[in-house]
Each structure stands twice: as C-alpha cells, then as structure tokens.
Amino acid sequence: MTIPLRIGIAGLGTVGAGVVQLLAENRDLISRRAGRPIEIVAVNARDRAKGRGVDLSPYRWQDDAAAMAQADDIDVVVELIGGADGLAVALARKSLAAGKGFVTANKAMVAHHGAELATAAEKAGAALKYEAAVAGGIPVIKALGGGAAANEIVSLFGILNGTCNYILTEMETKGAPFADVLKDAQALGYAEADPTFDIDGIDAAHKLAILASLAFGTALDFDHVETRGIREIEKVDIERAAALGYRVRLVGEARLIDGRLVQRVHPVLVPLAHPLAKVTGSLNAVVADGNFVGRLTFEGAGAGAGPTASAVVADLIDIARGETAPAFGIPAASLKRVETGDHEDSIGRSYLRVAVADEPGVLADLTAILRDCGVSIASLIQRGEAGDDEVFIAIITHETKLSQTADAVRRMGALSSVLTPPMRLDILS
Template sequence: MSEPLRIGVAGLGVVGTGTLTVLERHHELIADRCGRPAMVTAVSARDRRKERGVDLSAVRWFDDPTAMASDPEIDVVVELIGGEAGVAKDVVETALAHGKHVVTANKAMLAHAGTELAGRAEESGAVLACEAAVCGGIPAIKTVREGLAGNAVEAIYGILNGSSNYILTTMRETGREFGEVLADTQKLGYAEADPSLDVDGIDAAHKLAILTALAFNTRVDYEGIHVEGIREVSALDINYAEELGYRIKLLGIARRADGGIEQRVHPCMVPKSAPIANVEGVNNAVVAEGDFVGNILTEGAGAGAGPTASAVVADIMDIARGTNLPTFAVPASNLHPLASRGMHEHQGGYYLRLMCLDRPGVLTEITAALRDEAISVESMVQRGRGPSGEPVPIVITTHETREAGMMRALKAIEQLDAVLEAPRLIRIENP
C-alpha cells in the first residue's frame, strides 16, 4: 500500500469535526478504495480547549491556519473556515502557492474568486476540489463535470437552499406566515440568527454561480445573477398556488437563451406534477438538462455535518487516488466570459396577486394595463365582495411574455387608485 495522504484541516466546526469522524470511522474502507490511507495529521481552529467530540491527541495543532497551509508535511489542506475572503482565502492561496491540494466547502469564496483560484491550482499542479460547496451530500458537481461530460448542458436548476425550502414547505403545510415559520426554523437550527444568506437567496446564488461555470464552461460570474428571496411570499400566495396546481419553490436557474445565459434566483410557481415540486423540507435538489441524456435529478440532504463531510471526504479520496480534474470541468484558461442575458429579456408566465377595492371598472383597468403590453391572461380568480372598504384579492396568471413588458404593466397597475398594495409577482416555471 502507498504512503498515507497527509491531511491538514482548517476549521473544526460542525463540518470539520464531521470530516474527522468520517475519516476515522471509515479509515479501512477509504484505504481499501484508494490504495492508500488518508490520515489527518494537523488541524487548526480558534479554540484549542473546546470539546469537539473527536480525538485530537495524535495530530499537530496550529493556531495559525495559514502556517499550517504551508507546512511541508501536509499534502492536502481542507479549508472549512468559511467566508468570502479573509483567513479562508489566505489559507487556500497559501496552500496552492506551495503546491498543496485543497478541498473546500466554501461556496462564497468560490462564487467570488473561483476562476482565479482554479487558475492558481492549475499553475501549481494542485487540485482545487469543492464538491461540498454545492448542496452538501448531493454529488451535484460530479454529476455535471463527470457524469454529463459528453453532453452539452442546456440548463441547470434546483432547490439550492434547504432552509428556504423548509420554510416554504412548512408554510404550505401549516398555513402560517413567513415570519412565524422563520422564527421556528431558527429555533430548530435550520436557519442562522441572521437568516439573510438563506432567505434572501444569497446562499443559493453562490451555489448557482459555481454550477453555471461547470455547466457552461464559463468564468464564475456571481455579479451577473438576478437574486430575489422569499420574505415577500405569503400564506395567501401559497394557498392560491395550490389551488392553481402549483407549488412555490425558491429556485436557482441557469439556462441557455437567445443572446446568452440566464442566471437567476427567485421564488417560482412550479407545477405540482414536476418532480422538483415534491422535494420537501430541508432537502436540496439539482436538475441538469443534457442534450443526449435528458433531465437528471439528484436529491438529498443539502447541509449538515454528515452530508457535507461525506462530500469533503469524497474529494479527499479522489486526491488519494491521483485524480486531478479541472475545478470547473475545463482548464481555467479555457473558461470563457459569461454572456449574461439580462432579466428584462426573460420570457415566461407570471402569477400576479392584487389587493383591490371591489368596485365597478377595476378589472377593466387592470386588463387594459396588461393589454397595452401585449400580455395575455391565462386565468383569473376573484372572490366575493369583502366588507366595505376592505381590499379583496384578484389573482391573475399570464401566458408567456417578456419580463420588461410585465414590469411596465405592473408599474401602471400599481398606480391605479383601486389597487391598495404593491402587486405581488411570482414567475411561473414549467420544467
């Protein structure tokens, strides 16, 4: 059997300790499958005295993770510190500069600097592996980079954030509003005290930036993503979605379209019959559309110690086997600039919910605003009259139209005297 692969782990939070647990529990299995053992020989974290439930007596401790990253007795640096820049990026850059392989779960760093870091890895002859950065235990990156290597990918999309999916699922099942469900989600540990990354779509956008580069051989372009979160989704919208045959999901979508590639994260109305509509709770799912293979859906736990550590260890095992694939499927120098298609060019159907005074002529004014932008109504739902002066909901779904025209129509509708609240818009996706 070959010499052990020597591993240094920077960051001993939930995923870091999970990684040590997997490597210890399955050390014989890993050695058998890789032809050599994979051994953690060094670690670095903020607090040496903290009890983590793993035995660290046989490893070297580094107070400075950057110093660990340059240590000549380490072959692979596992970066699990997190954060777009700062110490995490310093650790990765130092390791690559010293020709060491890097495994990271850091989606924010890759979304902003992935192209640059992939180039540095290739210059040094090292591997930059990041399966754990996208959807935890789901092999999303391997599926696209390796499983679909012989396909031209037309689209990649999915439920990329488990916290948001859990909130939307719970809102549908209980009829409660966003704020109340979010508070419970935080108590359960599915969302942070500051939930912005999850509920505002930022976490999903980080992952989408990585998937887009993989699927379309482009440079990572986080800034080109249109991002909306789920804060404005109401129980009323979820009920109407059910009535109309849809479910609301926060999707990250990258798709070829005339003039470039759309990258967008926002709530979507998805037909109940679509497989992704039935991905519930904290689960994630990724769908890739290949020109020869068709649609491939992978689903599973997108976060947590076990699933994410499983993905980290899978990357470590590839390195132990001597596998050296480009981070984004092709050499970084061959990644081309992403021709981003602006959101104003998007074509699709729309759900509109308007809170209006119930008086004669209101529907005529609303449909006139849609008519002026050549927007065709597919369906309309209006319930009975409310108490005097109280608004009543009018729900409209449209046939496919252009986003720019829809935005102009919404602006005109919002200015109508009978419309008492800002119109609620959710895009309809038909996977």
C-alpha cells in the same frame, strides 16, 4: 500505493467535526476505496478549548491555519472556515502556491475567487476541489464535471438552499406566515440567527454561479446573478398557488441564450408534476438538461454535518486516487467571459398577486392594463378575506414576453385602487 494522504483541517465547526468523525468511523472503507489511508495530521480552529464531540487528541493542534500551507507533512488542506475573503482565501492561496491540494466547502469563496484559485491550482499542478460547496451531500459537481461531461448543458436549475425550502414547505403544510415559520426554523437550528444569506437568496446565488461556470464553461459571474429572496412571499401566495396547481419554491436557474448567460435565483411557481415540486423540507435538488443525456435529476440533503462531510471526503478520495481534472472541468484560462442576458427578454408565464381595495371597477382596470400590455390571462381567482377591505386577485398569465408582464405589473402598481406593490412570480416551465 500505501503512502497515506496527509491532511490538515482548518475550521472545526459542525462540518469540520463531521469530517473528523467520518474519517474515523469509515476509515477502513475509505482506505480501500481511496487506494491508501487518508490521515488527519493537523487541525485548527479559533477556540481550542471548545467541546466538539470528537476526539482531537491524536492530531497536532495548529494555532495558525496558514502554517498548514507550509507544513511538510501535509498534502492537502481542507478549509472549513467559511467566508468569501479573509482567512479562508488567504489559506487557499498559500496552500495552492505551495503545491498542496485544497478542498473546501466554502461556496462564497469559490463564487468570488474560484477562477483565480483554479488558475493557481493549475499553475502549481495541485488539485482544487469543492464538491461540498454546492448542494451538500449531492455529488453534483462530480456529476456535471464527469458523469454528464459529454453533454452540452442546455439549462440547469435547482433548489439550492435548504433553509428556504424548509420555510416554504412549512408555510405550505402549516398555513403559517413567513415570519412565524422563520422564527421556528431559527429555534430548531434550520435557520441562522442572521438568516440574510439564506432567505435573501445569496447562498443559493453563490451555488448557482458555481454550477453555471462548470456546466457552461463560462467564467464565474456571481455579480450578475439576479437574486431575490423569499421574504416577500405571503401565506396568500402559497394558498393561491396551491389552488391553481403549483407550489412556491426558491429556484436557481441558469441558461445560455444566444451566447448570453442568464442566472437567476427567484421564488417561482412550480407545477405540481415538476420534479422540483416534490422536493420538500431541507432537501436540495439539481436538474440538468444535456443535449444527449436529456434531463438528469439529483436529490439529497443539501446541508448538515454528515452530508457535507461526505462530499469533503469524496474530494479527498479523488485526490488520493490521483484524479485532478481542472476545477471547473476545463482549464481556467478557457472559461469564456460571456455577456449577461436579460431574463425579461424570454417568453414565459407568471403568477401575479394584486391586493386591491374592494370597490367597483378595479378588475376592469387591471384587465385593461394586461390587454394593453399584450398579456393574456390563463386563470384568475378573486377572493376577499372575510371582513377585510382588501381583496386579493391572483392571476396566471399565458406565455408572454416577460418584459411585457413586467410593464403591466408596473402600471398596475400605479393605480390608486391597488393597495400594495403587485407581486409577480414566474412559473417554472
């Protein structure tokens, strides 16, 4: 049991350097818990000369990451390059084909190629692990795959993108508009120079697709995650939501309804008493409802070098211990392909924000449309901003079939007194 687990690390960005540091700093403790030492044999990155704040001199520098897949002295390849395709997936295929364990933090790759890679891993009898790909340091992959494994998961939701949660929380506490907060977040390093993947919900959608597959035993289906980001959230939405007892959060939700899979990443209104309303700043949280365990909530840091490295090394400890359950909890061949369900078929409440011209009869028109669509109103706030011709009407609906609410929003948008396309955010129940 004292044969070390020998690893190669491909990719030495923030997370890669964090893994090197963690394995050095907690070396003894990790050996004890893993039952044997975990030793870095080789490292690889694009630019050898770059300073990374960690001592890489003890490790072999491997110019070609793919060579790690062939190296006789490497048991597990750790991929921290990123990207759905290209180098990362080529390395995964080669490593698994060579019977090596493969640990990755790459959500895009797992969301797109997870089933193929899980199949390859099973064929080779190798481990494929990706705890770090979802919710950073929170061990939610292990929790769903192991701790909650006795349960049929009924529904699953979570705050899966720390950048968006940071931006929404800042908008909430500072009363600042989206664009300003984004700019600050970029300056502070909380958002990327190109923030598209985060703020358009794509990153959260990758993670949600992975969680859904694991939780429901369904085939990965990233293409059918209905995805909407937070660019269109305005100051007024945050303010009105607060006035009505809610917070705005970007939430990923997955449910199996009559055997159809609904996956959405959407900005939603979360009631103040809901566990996700309390998740602030760059934290992540995942909530799973099981048919025996009830509701489980997991919260922690969703990104950053330390938390992500913690998840990567937890996977390595699993492998060192010989724990190699199938990547998605069940054999890849048993993952069910299911139809996509339509969220609009379900019943729910919504928040509507309608910007209207300050003229007589507008409210009568809007409420008539809601009545005609069978949508009844739970709360309504009409308040103009001082000195403005534009008035915001915020409406919370009672429970309605959401397609009816969608229909009402469409009809409202066609009114000449409605100045911009009305905004609908559903309310998390």
